[in-house]
Amino acid sequence: MTPPAAEPALNQDFSRYDQVRKAHTYRLAEHESDAFDEDFEIATLDLEPFLRGDARDRARFADAFGAALKEIGFAVLVGHGVDPALYDAMHDGVLDLFTSTPLEEKMRFRAQRHGSVSQGYFPIEETSEIHPDLVEGWVWCRRAFDIPQKRDAPFRTEDFWPRAAYELYFRRLVLAHEALFKPIAQAMFQGIGCDPHAYDAKLTGTNFGLRLNYYPPMSAEQDRSGAGRLLGHEDVDLFTILPATRVEGLQVWNHRSRAWVRMRAPHGSIIINTGDYMQRISNDILPSTTHRVGKPADGTHVEQARVSFPMAVYVWENEVLEVLPGLGPPKYEPIKAVAFHTRSTSKFYGDDYAVESA
Numbered sequence: 001m002t003p004p005a006a007e008p009a010l011n012q013d014f015s016r017y018d019q020v021r022k023a024h025t026y027r028l029a030e031h032e033s034d035a036f037d038e039d040f041e042i043a044t045l046d047l048e049p050f051l052r053g054d055a056r057d058r059a060r061f062a063d064a065f066g067a068a069l070k071e072i073g074f075a076v077l078v079g080h081g082v083d084p085a086l087y088d089a090m091h092d093g094v095l096d097l098f099t100s101t102p103l104e105e106k107m108r109f110r111a112q113r114h115g116s117v118s119q120g121y122f123p124i125e126e127t128s129e130i131h132p133d134l135v136e137g138w139v140w141c142r143r144a145f146d147i148p149q150k151r152d153a154p155f156r157t158e159d160f161w162p163r164a165a166y167e168l169y170f171r172r173l174v175l176a177h178e179a180l181f182k183p184i185a186q187a188m189f190q191g192i193g194c195d196p197h198a199y200d201a202k203l204t205g206t207n208f209g210l211r212l213n214y215y216p217p218m219s220a221e222q223d224r225s226g227a228g229r230l231l232g233h234e235d236v237d238l239f240t241i242l243p244a245t246r247v248e249g250l251q252v253w254n255h256r257s258r259a260w261v262r263m264r265a266p267h268g269s270i271i272i273n274t275g276d277y278m279q280r281i282s283n284d285i286l287p288s289t290t291h292r293v294g295k296p297a298d299g300t301h302v303e304q305a306r307v308s309f310p311m312a313v314y315v316w317e318n319e320v321l322e323v324l325p326g327l328g329p330p331k332y333e334p335i336k337a338v339a340f341h342t343r344s345t346s347k348f349y350g351d352d353y354a355v356e357s358a
C-alpha cells in the first residue's frame with residue numbers, strides 16, 4: 001500500500017523536464033478537494049465525412065475538430081470505421097494477457113528504452129519513478145510487431161512477447177489504427193489552417209506505442225489510502241488514439257474552469273487527444289492537455305478491474321520537430337524528436353533517460 005504524501009507532489013515540481021510550455025499547476029494524485037467541472041462537454045464528432053466526403057465535408061469536420069482540440073485538447077470520434085467488435089476483443093485480450101501471464105514471465109520483459117520509448121512491462125506502482133500508480137502496463141512500439149519496417153535484424157516474436165499469439169492478436173488493433181494516423185493528423189492540421197499533408201511523409205510507416213493498461217480491483221486498503229489509478233500527466237506524442245473504455249475513470253483538465261472533466265465516451269468511439277509533440281509543432285495552438293485516471297464515481301473500483309489500450313502516435317527518432325509554417329513567430333527552436341521525447345520523459349524514468357540521439 002502507498003500512504004498519502006504529507007505534501008502532495010505538484011506538476012510544477014517537475015517543470016524542468018517540460019519541452020513545451022505548461023503554465024498551470026495541479027496535484028499529480030487525486031485529492032479530496034479536487035474540483036470537478038460537470039458542465040463541460042467534450043465534443044463528439046463524426047469522422048466519416050472527413051474520410052469519405054468531399055472537400056466541403058472535410059473542411060466542416062476539420063473546423064469542428066480543430067476547435068474542440070484548441071479548446072481542451074480532447075475530442076471523441078465516431079464514424080472512424082473500426083469495428084467495435086475489435087475493441088471488445090482487445091478488451092478481453094488485455095484481461096487475458098495480464099491475468100494469465102505469471103509475474104516472473106512479465107518481468108522478463110521489463111520496460112527499457114528503445115530509441116525514444118520505454119518499451120516493455122511496467123509492474124504495478126512502477127509506471128513512473130515519481131508516483132506509485134495502481135496500474136500495470138505493457139508498451140510495444142512498431143518494432144515489436146511483424147509489420148513492414150526497416151530492421152537491423154530479423155524479427156523475433158520471442159524478443160517482445162510472452163506468447164507469439166499475442167503479437168498476432170494485438171497486431172489487428174495496430175493495423176486498424178495505423179490507417180487512421182494520416183487522416184486524423186490531416187484533419188488536425190487543416191483545422192488550424194496548416195497544410196493538411198505536412199506530416200504525410202513522416203507518418204508513413206511511423207513509430208507508435210501501443211500501451212495496454214490493467215487496473216486491478218483496488219483493495220480496501222488501497223482505496224482508503226486515497227490513491228488514484230494513474231497520475232495526472234500529459235502525453236508525449238503527436239496524438240493518442242484511445243478506444244472508449246468499459247469502466248469510466250478518465251478525467252481531463254479544463255484550463256478555463258480549473259477543474260476536472262469526467263470523460264464519457266460511447267462504446268465503440270475513440271478518444272483523441274493532442275500531446276507534447278503536437279503542442280510544440282503547432283506553436284501552442286493545440287494543447288497537450290493534462291489527464292489522469294481516477295476512481296469511477298459509482299465505487300466499482302473495489303470489485304472491478306479496468307482495462308484501456310491507448311495508442312500513442314510518434315515520429316521516428318531522427319525526425320525534427322519544428323513549428324509549422326503559418327502559425328506566427330515560432331515560440332520553439334527545431335529539435336530532434338529523440339531529444340525532445342527523452343528529455344520530457346526523463347521526468348518519469350530518471351535523468352539518465354535523456355539522450356540526444358537514438
Ligand SMILES: [Fe+2]
Pocket residue numbers: 233234235291
Ligand atoms: Fe495519457
